[in-house]
Amino acid sequence: MILRLNLWVLWLLLFCSSSTLANYIFGYTPNAASNGLSWGMNQTYLGTHGIGGMDISGVIYTYNPIKNLADDFVVTVENDRVGGGFVFQDTEDWSQKHPIRIKKVIPLAYTPIAVFGDGRIRTSGTGTIEDASVQYIYRFDACFDPQSDPNCPNYVKPPPPKLPDIPDYDALQDESVKIAQQETDKDLLKDDEKSEEEEEEEEKEEEMEWLLASTENAIAMANGIAQASILKSMNIATNITNYYIAIIPDSIYNETVVLQGGEVVDNRRALRSLSQDARMNEMIEEQYK
Amino acid sequence: MKKLLITLSLILGATPILAENIDVSGTVQSRCTVNVDTPGIYGNPNAYTLTTAPASAGQVPIVRFDVTLANAYFAQISYPTAFTSSPSLPDTVAWTGAVTVVQTSSSDMSGYHAASTTSGSMRQYALTIAGTTWFDATSIATYGGGQNKAFPGGSYKAVVLAQCIAQ
Numbered sequence: 433m434i435l436r437l438n439l440w441v442l443w444l445l446l447f448c449s450s451s452t453l454a455n456y457i458f459g460y461t462p463n464a465a466s467n468g469l470s471w472g473m474n475q476t477y478l479g480t481h482g483i484g485g486m487d488i489s490g491v492i493y494t495y496n497p498i499k500n501l502a503d504d505f506v507v508t509v510e511n512d513r514v515g516g517g518f519v520f521q522d523t524e525d526w527s528q529k530h531p532i533r534i535k536k537v538i539p540l541a542y543t544p545i546a547v548f549g550d551g552r553i554r555t556s557g558t559g560t561i562e563d564a565s566v567q568y569i570y571r572f573d574a575c576f577d578p579q580s581d582p583n584c585p586n587y588v589k590p591p592p593p594k595l596p597d598i599p600d601y602d603a604l605q606d607e608s609v610k611i612a613q614q615e616t617d618k619d620l621l622k623d624d625e626k627s628e629e630e631e632e633e634e635e636k637e638e639e640m641e642w643l644l645a646s647t648e649n650a651i652a653m654a655n656g657i658a659q660a661s662i663l664k665s666m667n668i669a670t671n672i673t674n675y676y677i678a679i680i681p682d683s684i685y686n687e688t689v690v691l692q693g694g695e696v697v698d699n700r701r702a703l704r705s706l707s708q709d710a711r712m713n714e715m716i717e718e719q720y721k
Numbered sequence: 722m723k724k725l726l727i728t729l730s731l732i733l734g735a736t737p738i739l740a741e742n743i744d745v746s747g748t749v750q751s752r753c754t755v756n757v758d759t760p761g762i763y764g765n766p767n768a769y770t771l772t773t774a775p776a777s778a779g780q781v782p783i784v785r786f787d788v789t790l791a792n793a794y795f796a797q798i799s800y801p802t803a804f805t806s807s808p809s810l811p812d813t814v815a816w817t818g819a820v821t822v823v824q825t826s827s828s829d830m831s832g833y834h835a836a837s838t839t840s841g842s843m844r845q846y847a848l849t850i851a852g853t854t855w856f857d858a859t860s861i862a863t864y865g866g867g868q869n870k871a872f873p874g875g876s877y878k879a880v881v882l883a884q885c886i887a888q
Contacts, residue, residue: 494824497828524827524828525828526828526831529828529829529831529832530831530832530834530835531831532822532823532824532825532828532830532831532834533823533824533825534824534825534826534827534828535824535825535826535853535855536826536827537826
């Protein structure tokens with residue numbers, strides 16, 4: 433009975449420890465003071481983990497004070513606290529002290545980054561600082577926002593995106609559909625047939641008109657040609673008298689070419705050539721048979 | 722017989738133990754720790770010189786002292802005066818060096834160097850403030866006893882001794 437109770441307690445302890453332990457990433461931020469003596473607590477200055485889930489457990493700062501031994505010079509490194517005050521504030525008084533490089537660690541209890549306001553290095557007195565570095569020691573809970581990773585505990589699958597409001601569509605009320613339906617109406621088809629017959633008649637009438645117009649044009653053209661021929665004959669009548677006056681001298685043109693030998697002999701060479709051509713043609717024709 | 726036995730037993734029981742060693746144990750946790758921050762490297766700017774100067778491709782060794790109790794310890798740091806390992810050196814080596822405070826964890830420690838004392842190659846600092854102090858020790862070795870002879874080729878090692886001594 434006692435053994436069973438012990439096992440039950442052990443199981444309960446193991447369950448509780450495994451369910452509460454977060455998977456932390458530990459590290460140091462880059463130098464937050466690399467671009468100046470004041471900085472914000474965000475990813476710009478603290479790197480990729482400078483968001484919710486970062487808990488800061490310490491600050492490491494270094495700088496070189498530049499001053500004369502006799503001068504008063506005070507340097508303060510601090511971070512505002514959201515809502516007022518400071519998360520930490522560390523002051524070094526270098527007044528009448530030898531300037532020497534300082535490196536200091538400020539331990540803090542794990543403090544969420546959300547508590548941190550802006551950070552800065554303040555100086556007062558005569559002197560400056562050089563080569564300043566401020567780094568935060570942190571742990572980062574990647575599942576601080578469970579929705580950041582589906583593998584995180586308590587991750588809730590996001591609902592599907594909301595569908596846009598689409599108005600109800602009634603095809604019977606659509607004018608376009610009505611028009612489309614009218615085209616398939618039989619009465620309309622009959623009307624169309626009638627209108628086609630009318631169009632054909634109109635076309636025939638137009639053709640007839642065109643033909644009539646063509647004959648009229650032809651007659652007009654013929655009239656024009658006739659008038660032109662009359663004018664031409666008139667012109668001929670006026671000029672022909674010159675030809676009547678002209679005298680053509682009468683003369684004989686004797687044959688001047690004389691056939692020597694009186695007999696035309698066939699050109700045998702040509703005949704041979706022609707026979708060879710005939711043979712050649714015959715050979716050519718042979719190949720197509 | 723019973724009485725004898727008793728007597729014997731009495732005699733045995735009454736045998737006196739004249740001395741007894743009782744262990745007393747305890748642990749004293751050190752309140753001063755010494756750690757190497759940066760190991761040293763010798764550069765060789767010329768044939769007869771070995772130096773830790775960064776300008777000569779050397780590296781100055783830095784040692785770190787952490788004390789959690791003020792006014793309880795001295796830091797004693799000595800620069801090298803001999804090689805712990807080297808090729809055979811028939812001629813003499815001239816050694817020079819210096820120990821300085823390079824960094825502290827508090828401005829109150831800035832007076833450490835001014836208050837330190839030296840004895841030969843060793844410099845002693847009174848660690849009057851609880852915190853961390855970084856010391857460096859430069860070292861220069863010149864071979865030839867003023868004749869500037871070339872170091873024989875080989876590997877050379879020397880040691881900077883840093884100790885935390887109770888006040």
